[in-house]
Amino acid sequence: MCLCLCCVVFIFLILIFYMKMMMGSSFPEEVLEHVFSFIERDRDRNAISTVCQSWYEIERWSRRRVFVGNCYAVSPVILIKRFPDVRCLELKGKPHFADFNLVPEGWGAYVDPWIEAASKAYPGLEEIRLKRMVISDDTLKLISKSFKNFKVLVLSSCEGFSTKGLAAIAADCRNLRELDLRESEVEDLNQSSGHWLSRFPDNYTSLVSLNIACLNSEVSFTALECLVGRCPNLRTLRLNRAVPFDRLAILLRRAPQLVELGTGEASDLRPDVFSPPDVFSNLLGAFSGCKELKSLSGFWDVAPGYLPVVYPICPRLTSLNLSYAATIQSSDLIKLASQCQNLQKLWVLDYIEDLGLEELAASCKDLRELRVFPSEPFGAEPNVLLTEQGLVSVSEGCPKLHSVLYFCRQMSNEALRTIARNRPNMTRFRLCIIEPRTPDYLTLEPLDVGFGAIVEHCKDLRRLSLSGLLTDRVFKYIGTYGKKLEMLSVAFAGDSDLGLHHVLSGCENLRKLEIRDCPFGDKALLANAAKLETMRSLWMSSCSVSFGACKLLGQKMPMLNVEVIDERGPPDSRPESCPVEKLYIYRTVSGPRFDMPGFVWTKDKDSALGLS
Amino acid sequence: MKFCAVKQYFDDENNNNITSGASTTMIPLPNVESHPLAILITYCKKHLKIKANNADNKKETEKEMEQYEQELLKKVMPQELTELILAANYLNFKEALDFFCRAVASAIQNKSIEFVRKFFGLESDFELGEEEKLREEFAWSFEGVDED
Numbered sequence: 001m002c003l004c005l006c007c008v009v010f011i012f013l014i015l016i017f018y019m020k021m022m023m024g025s026s027f028p029e030e031v032l033e034h035v036f037s038f039i040e041r042d043r044d045r046n047a048i049s050t051v052c053q054s055w056y057e058i059e060r061w062s063r064r065r066v067f068v069g070n071c072y073a074v075s076p077v078i079l080i081k082r083f084p085d086v087r088c089l090e091l092k093g094k095p096h097f098a099d100f101n102l103v104p105e106g107w108g109a110y111v112d113p114w115i116e117a118a119s120k121a122y123p124g125l126e127e128i129r130l131k132r133m134v135i136s137d138d139t140l141k142l143i144s145k146s147f148k149n150f151k152v153l154v155l156s157s158c159e160g161f162s163t164k165g166l167a168a169i170a171a172d173c174r175n176l177r178e179l180d181l182r183e184s185e186v187e188d189l190n191q192s193s194g195h196w197l198s199r200f201p202d203n204y205t206s207l208v209s210l211n212i213a214c215l216n217s218e219v220s221f222t223a224l225e226c227l228v229g230r231c232p233n234l235r236t237l238r239l240n241r242a243v244p245f246d247r248l249a250i251l252l253r254r255a256p257q258l259v260e261l262g263t264g265e266a267s268d269l270r271p272d273v274f275s276p277p278d279v280f281s282n283l284l285g286a287f288s289g290c291k292e293l294k295s296l297s298g299f300w301d302v303a304p305g306y307l308p309v310v311y312p313i314c315p316r317l318t319s320l321n322l323s324y325a326a327t328i329q330s331s332d333l334i335k336l337a338s339q340c341q342n343l344q345k346l347w348v349l350d351y352i353e354d355l356g357l358e359e360l361a362a363s364c365k366d367l368r369e370l371r372v373f374p375s376e377p378f379g380a381e382p383n384v385l386l387t388e389q390g391l392v393s394v395s396e397g398c399p400k401l402h403s404v405l406y407f408c409r410q411m412s413n414e415a416l417r418t419i420a421r422n423r424p425n426m427t428r429f430r431l432c433i434i435e436p437r438t439p440d441y442l443t444l445e446p447l448d449v450g451f452g453a454i455v456e457h458c459k460d461l462r463r464l465s466l467s468g469l470l471t472d473r474v475f476k477y478i479g480t481y482g483k484k485l486e487m488l489s490v491a492f493a494g495d496s497d498l499g500l501h502h503v504l505s506g507c508e509n510l511r512k513l514e515i516r517d518c519p520f521g522d523k524a525l526l527a528n529a530a531k532l533e534t535m536r537s538l539w540m541s542s543c544s545v546s547f548g549a550c551k552l553l554g555q556k557m558p559m560l561n562v563e564v565i566d567e568r569g570p571p572d573s574r575p576e577s578c579p580v581e582k583l584y585i586y587r588t589v590s591g592p593r594f595d596m597p598g599f600v601w602t603k604d605k606d607s608a609l610g611l612s
Numbered sequence: 613m614k615f616c617a618v619k620q621y622f623d624d625e626n627n628n629n630i631t632s633g634a635s636t637t638m639i640p641l642p643n644v645e646s647h648p649l650a651i652l653i654t655y656c657k658k659h660l661k662i663k664a665n666n667a668d669n670k671k672e673t674e675k676e677m678e679q680y681e682q683e684l685l686k687k688v689m690p691q692e693l694t695e696l697i698l699a700a701n702y703l704n705f706k707e708a709l710d711f712f713c714r715a716v717a718s719a720i721q722n723k724s725i726e727f728v729r730k731f732f733g734l735e736s737d738f739e740l741g742e743e744e745k746l747r748e749e750f751a752w753s754f755e756g757v758d759e760d
Contacts (some may be wrong), residue, residue, distance in 0.1 A: 027694075027732070031701050034709065038717035047725050050746050052737050 029058060036062050064088060069536050071109060071133065072561065075590035076117035087126045088152075089118065093133035095539045095584060096489075097514050099157065102541055102582070104567060106597040109133045110160075119146035127152035134158065140165030144172035152178040162187035163217060167196035174201075177233075178209040188217030195220035200227055209236035213262045213298065218242045229254040238262030241300050246279045252286035260319075261290070263298035266306060283309040297321035297347075304332040314339035318366075321347040323373045330356055330384075338363040344400075347371040350386040350407065357390035361397025369403040370394055377407070377434060388415035395422040403428040410441040411468055416450025420457040429454055430465035436492035436517070439469040446470055452477030455485070465489040475499035479506020487512040497524040504528035514539040521579075522549035526556075533559050537586040541565075545583055548576035553585070554603035561588050564601045571601050616704035648692065648699040655684065655708050681711055690719050694732060 027035075036059060039045055049059040065088040068074055079086070093109025111133045118125055125147045135158055143150060150173045155161075163186060169179065197220050200207075207227065212219065219242045228234060234255050239248075243264030252258070283306070287293075293313045299322055307328065317340045322328060326349065328336070333348065334356045340346075343364040350372055352360070360367065372390070376383045388411045394401060395418070402425050411433050420426075440447055447468040455461060455478050462484055466474065470493035478485065479502035486509050494500070501524040503513065513535065521544035532538060532553075547564065550571075554562040564571050565582035592604035658680055666672040688696070693716045700709040720728045725747075729735060736743055 027698065028701065031697060031709075031713075035697070035713045035716050038714045039721065041721065044721050047723070048720070048728060050725050050738075050743055051728050051732075052734050055734075056746070 029054075032058050033062050040065070042067055061085060066090070068092070070586050070588075071111070071114070072590070072593050073536070073586060073588045076114050078590060080117060080121040084121070085124065086118075086122050087124055088129075089114075089122075089125065089127065090129040090131075091133060092131045095132075095514065095537060096512070097516065097539055097541070098132055102516065102539075104565065104597075104599060107565065107600065108593065108595055108597070110595060111135045112139045115139045115142055115146075119143075123147065124149060126150060127154075129154040129156070130158055131156040132158065134160035135165075137161050137165035137168070141168040144168045147173075149175050151175055154178065154180040154182070155184045156180075157183045159185040162189045163196045163215075164189050167199045170196055170199035171201070174204065175206060176204075177206055178236075179207075180209060180211040181214050182211055184214050186215055186217070188215075195223055197227060198223035202230075205230050206233065207231040208233050209260075210234070211236065211238035211262070212240050213238040215240040215242070221247060225250060225254060231255075232257070234258065236260040236295075238297060239264040241265040245302060245306070246283070249279075249282045249286035252290055256289045257292055258290055259292050260295040261293060261297070262321075263296070263300075263302070265300040266302040280306065280309065284312070288312040291316075293317070295319035295321075297324075299325035299328065301327050304328055307332055307336055310336070311339060315341055318342055319345040321345075323347045323349060323371070325349065326351075326375065334359045340364060342366055345369040347373070349373050349375045350384045351375055352390070353385045354387055354390040354393070355385070357386075358393045358397075361393045365398060366400060367394070367398040368400045370398075370401060371405040372407055373405075374407040374434060382409050388412055391415070392418050392422075395419040400425075402426050405430040405432070405465075407432045407434060409434050410438070411447060411450070412440045412442045413445065413447055413450035413453075414440075414442065416447065417453040420450075420453040424457045424459065426454070426458040427460050428463040429458065429461060430463065430489070431467055432465065433467040436467070437469045438467075446473070448474040448477065452481070455481040460484055463487045466493055467491065471495050472499040472502070475502040479503050482507045482510075484509055486510065488514070490515045490518055492517045494518045494520060497521050500524035501527060504531045510534075511536045513537075515541070515543060517542040519544055522546055525549060526553065529553055529557055532585055533557065533587050535587070537584065539582075539584050541582040543583070544579045546577050547571040547574065547580055550580060550583060551576070551603060559587055559589070561586055561592060561602055563596075565599060566601065567599045616706075648695040649703075651684075651688065651692075651696060652699055652703065652705060652708055655711075656705065659707060685715055688715075690731065693719065 032055070036045075036048065039048060042065075045059060045063055049056045060082055061084060063083050064086060066079065066083055066086050067090045068079070069092050071091045071093045091111060091114060093111070094103050094107065097103060098107075109132060111130055112135070115128075115135075116139075119142055123146065126149050128143065128150075129152070133155075135155065140161055143153070153169060153173075153176070161184075166179075166186070169176065195218075200223075208231075210227075217240075219240060221243065224239075224243070228237065228251050235258065237251070237255065237258055238260070239251075239262055241264055243251075245264055245266030248263055252261075287309050290313060294316060296310065296313075296317060296319070302325060304327065314336065320337070320340060320343060322333070322336075329351050330353045333352045337343070337346065337348075337352070337356065338359050341363055344366050345368060346360070346364070348356075348371070352372065357372075372386070386408055388408060391404070391406050391408070392415050401423055404426065405428075408431075411431065439445055440450070448471055451464075451466060451470070451474050455464070459481075461482065464478070464482065464485060464487070466489065472495045475494060475498070478488070482488075482503075485507045488503065488507070488510065490513075497520055499518070500515075500520040503510070504524060505528060510531075515538075518540075520540065525545060526549055550562050550564050553560070563584040563586075564580045565584060566580055568574075568581065571578075571580060592602055596602065596605065659677065662676045662680065663673055666676065693712055696712045697709065697716060700712055720731060723731075738746070
């Protein structure tokens with residue numbers, strides 16, 4: 001230590017005699033790489049890659065994490081050519097409206113070609129994250145065999161695979177940390193060789209996160225218990241409905257270090273009917289032992305009498321998802337939510353009602369995200385006392401609230417104006433008034449002015465979903481004020497092409513636009529063709545865009561794929577002026593795709609078939 | 613010894629001479645300007661001092677060091693950061709290199725390409741139209757992650 005200080009002093013003395021200026025004008029490559037290693041955001045990496053040629057080279061060799069927002073916008077060949085050493089790959093496939101069954105089965109978004117290519121080019125690949133893509137069991141097997149250091153697999157709203165594929169992942173991915181199947185559709189193939197969970201080897205201990213909440217199939221509790229017990233780093237465990245609530249205590253005692261938990265089903269637990277009294281105290285004890293638990297979900301069919309077992313951990317909770325808790329009604333919801341003073345994210349059914357939201361506004365001052373889902377969306381009459389007032393209360397009481405998804409049956413311009421003024425920090429606002437074209441219930445006017453207030457006051461708004469009775473006027477407001485808007489969802493709104501024109505010409509940062517059942521036609525689309533190249537994608541279904549306009553657009557804009565999705569048969573079997581069923585337009589550097597089903601038409605399909 | 617390049621020098625010297633009695637040694641550092649070197653020396657001394665003060669408490673060391681680093685950043689001009697990095701790299705001073713690299717990365721985040729070029733004193737050497745093509749094509753096909 002003393003020697004080090006002395007040396008430092010010596011250097012300083014010497015320096016007085018050796019003051020030479022030699023400032024290299026170029027950084028050594030390894031130093032630049034070191035700087036780049038601290039730059040993670042794709043936007044920034046894209047910027048530094050275009051500074052000069054050498055930086056482009058250094059950046060592309062050192063980029064490890066790639067996000068492809070539309071799997072058809074670019075190809076595996078282009079990806080691999082540009083980035084030779086990727087470790088984390090994230091891909092998104094089908095458009096968002098696929099969640100509402102608007103994208104027909106077989107449309108596309110197959111990930112197999114990507115994994116096929118990656119298996120040869122990226123042996124060091126560690127993470128794969130997919131959303132709305134189709135992945136086969138064979139591909140899952142390929143993943144398990146090709147990437148020795150594979151760590152993370154997230155399949156969000158994916159399909160095309162079964163428990164057989166999961167078994168391959170379990171058996172061969174020795175370094176797996178995360179297996180997350182959120183909202184995916186998984187086929188259950190009853191394997192004679194045993195349950196897929198038991199395919200994790202006995203000496204496998206590296207699991208950190210497991211989300212199997214979407215699995216409809218039975219789960220081997222023994223295999224699950226063993227797995228949970230031998231993985232000391234397990235932080236996230238989201239169980240499916242097949243795991244009984246009362247056996248949860250066993251798992252919690254094996255993994256008291258859990259940070260995120262999704263419970264299973266509790267339909268056979270009825271405290272009012274026969275049930276061993278120590279089940280309750282057992283669960284209570286187990287939950288009390290989880291000192292790190294911050295996030296809770298699941299609660300399928302939990303009898304309200306069992307809710308108090310989670311009370312000990314409520315004050316620590318930051319995230320609560322009760323959107324599947326159909327058996328928990330208003331008063332119990334209020335009791336539960338009011339104990340979660342540190343709650344930041346709440347997803348709940350409309351059983352919470354206006355009263356519950358008022359209580360939430362009073363107790364949960366740190367709330368940032370609220371989603372209220374409909375318990376009976378197809379009912380003709382309201383079944384709960386949830387109105388616009390609930391949302392107004394929360395907007396008043398929760399200063400950090402910036403992300404909202406709210407299903408309700410009535411709304412007013414006044415309420416929207418109040419919400420806008422209360423929460424100018426809103427970044428995501430999705431309002432779903434259940435009945436299409438519902439006007440302001442107080443004045444019977446359209447809700448244009450209300451939504452106008454939202455876009456005007458919330459200057460950082462990035463995502464907006466509209467509903468209710470709306471004219472072209474609302475789109476004028478959006479085009480004028482929605483300068484940071486990136487994603488807009490529109491349904492049953494507008495009067496004419498002018499509406500679409502306002503949005504396309506005004507919203508400078510628009511990336512995704514999805515429209516259904518609106519009277520928008522050819523004019524606005526063709527007039528704003530150039531805009532479409534600056535956006536990721538545009539979806540229009542049940543609108544008034546003609547096949548002729550689609551052909552013209554496809555010809556005019558070679559960087560766009562203009563897909564006509566029409567299950568009525570080939571579009572040229574109808575007059576050109578006939579509106580198409582669905583239209584999906586997206587920019588691409590990889591040209592036309594060749595995996596289209598029969599009901600998808602693009603301009604290149606014609607030429608491929610040799611038709612004029 | 614934090615300045616590994618200098619340490620190497622001493623190691624070499626020890627192999628050649630009996631230097632136990634020596635109190636001064638000439639060490640040429642042609643690739644380092646005086647100003648950044650002064651800052652690095654101060655940084656090093658501070659680091660050693662904080663480490664000595666919090667001998668057992670690693671967390672405390674980190675916390676104090678972070679505070680000092682924040683203060684230092686306020687006094688250093690952004691353009692000086694590039695000189696500091698080069699100096700730290702030449703001296704093989706790992707902690708300082710990490711710190712200043714992070715600081716530079718932070719300084720150029722969310723900035724335009726022109727800003728970054730100016731910061732590093734660089735000019736575009738792309739062919740006409742090539743840069744534009746890169747910006748338009750590749751910039752968005754490998755775009756930023758959705759925040760949603």
